[in-house]
Amino acid sequence: MSVAMSLLAILDEGPGYGLQLKNEFEARTASVWPLNVGQVYTTLARLERDGFVRSRPDDGEKTYDITPAGRARLDAWFAEPSQSSVRSRDELVLKLVMSLTRAGVDPQDVIQAQRKAAVSEMQDYTRLKRDAGVDGDVGWLFLLDSLIFQAEARVRWLDACEARLRRPRQKARAPKASDAEEREEVRG
Amino acid sequence: MSVAMSLLAILDEGPGYGLQLKNEFEARTASVWPLNVGQVYTTLARLERDGFVRSRPDDGEKTYDITPAGRARLDAWFAEPSQSSVRSRDELVLKLVMSLTRAGVDPQDVIQAQRKAAVSEMQDYTRLKRDAGVDGDVGWLFLLDSLIFQAEARVRWLDACEARLRRPRQKARAPKASDAEEREEVRG
DNA sequence: ACAGCCATGTAACTTGTTACATGATTTT
DNA sequence: AAAATCATGTAACAAGTTACATGGCTGT
Numbered sequence: 001m002s003v004a005m006s007l008l009a010i011l012d013e014g015p016g017y018g019l020q021l022k023n024e025f026e027a028r029t030a031s032v033w034p035l036n037v038g039q040v041y042t043t044l045a046r047l048e049r050d051g052f053v054r055s056r057p058d059d060g061e062k063t064y065d066i067t068p069a070g071r072a073r074l075d076a077w078f079a080e081p082s083q084s085s086v087r088s089r090d091e092l093v094l095k096l097v098m099s100l101t102r103a104g105v106d107p108q109d110v111i112q113a114q115r116k117a118a119v120s121e122m123q124d125y126t127r128l129k130r131d132a133g134v135d136g137d138v139g140w141l142f143l144l145d146s147l148i149f150q151a152e153a154r155v156r157w158l159d160a161c162e163a164r165l166r167r168p169r170q171k172a173r174a175p176k177a178s179d180a181e182e183r184e185e186v187r188g
Numbered sequence: 189m190s191v192a193m194s195l196l197a198i199l200d201e202g203p204g205y206g207l208q209l210k211n212e213f214e215a216r217t218a219s220v221w222p223l224n225v226g227q228v229y230t231t232l233a234r235l236e237r238d239g240f241v242r243s244r245p246d247d248g249e250k251t252y253d254i255t256p257a258g259r260a261r262l263d264a265w266f267a268e269p270s271q272s273s274v275r276s277r278d279e280l281v282l283k284l285v286m287s288l289t290r291a292g293v294d295p296q297d298v299i300q301a302q303r304k305a306a307v308s309e310m311q312d313y314t315r316l317k318r319d320a321g322v323d324g325d326v327g328w329l330f331l332l333d334s335l336i337f338q339a340e341a342r343v344r345w346l347d348a349c350e351a352r353l354r355r356p357r358q359k360a361r362a363p364k365a366s367d368a369e370e371r372e373e374v375r376g
Numbered sequence: 377a378c379a380g381c382c383a384t385g386t387a388a389c390t391t392g393t394t395a396c397a398t399g400a401t402t403t404t
Numbered sequence: 405a406a407a408a409t410c411a412t413g414t415a416a417c418a419a420g421t422t423a424c425a426t427g428g429c430t431g432t
Binding site: 001002003005006009010012013028029033075077078079081082083084088089090091092093094095096097098099100101102103105110113114116117118121138139141142143145146147149150151152153154156157160161164165 | 189190191193194197198200201216217221263265266267269270271272276277278279280281282283284285286287288289290291293298301302304305306309326327329330331333334335337338339340341342344345348349352353
Binding site: 205206207225226229230233248249250276 | 386
């Protein structure tokens, strides 16, 4: 959905064609989120199918225009709250939760490996931000900040998990709906 | 992928069948991430196709076992870093970036609407955490913490964006490939 | 008998994604 | 002429998701 709505948003600023849209998109995300050209065409076809854009064969390029319905859809998109939780199950969280009951895997190891990756990510983005400076493109700075904030939150979350694992003050509560009775205890 | 790997992780603790796996999964995510039963069956079929599980027709239920290949795949999954940036383009970031160049939409409004939603999310999860207490299920607490940390990061990111918009110290750099020349100035 | 749950499954669809084919124009 | 770039497109697949069909068993 995000890609479709982004293309729609670009088209709302004026008509455009396939490759041009790809370049616009990547210019705004500065290649952190590369976009395969093929996907632009498939997405445009789906947008046209749904009546959000209309194609107009020009010279060599096939130009697309946004329709009133497309504009309405775009308005709705901008107004909608983007729920972080619902959007998709967080892979890392599932990984860690699942590691808790897995024999042979120490959750602490998982935490440390993921922490290392997150810190490294954070450093990369921080470096990019330093290169961009304070007078860079606003959109690009927003994107970088988001990546940094998210990575930082991730590191802090991993630290909190690690701390909680180190002092298991709880009485090893029996699992709620599970019927696995001889569940293995997490080794410290 | 996350769902498939999670089911595989549950199966690694012992054989199981469809509905049971669904219940196990939901018990561990306490219904924050509900899982349609149908998806369990489609996912199991795909896992079997790929040789990660093997089915064994029992009485009424069809029991599944993890295979050595499945165990290997699981090991790899636990070892892999979960990259936050690559996993998927962040919808909210795209929304905000795209709103920057959109006539008729004030990025500040987008920010405020999203901030409100994020704060509300945070409060919901914080309430849930308070109810869970410090001696609750570890996995459940991990999940809640993650949701809280992510929502908090989101709020702080939105605040940072808002602050940056309010003091446009930069010389309103011309957009790279865009041809929108009369860009509206953000109102303070 | 009927309501309700347990249990399995499938057809259909969405979004994302890539590998590949094709032709036109431009550069070397 | 060969290589590169521009431009469009398609077939195919992965993963997620849901609505619906089907059958068995249990309690009232």
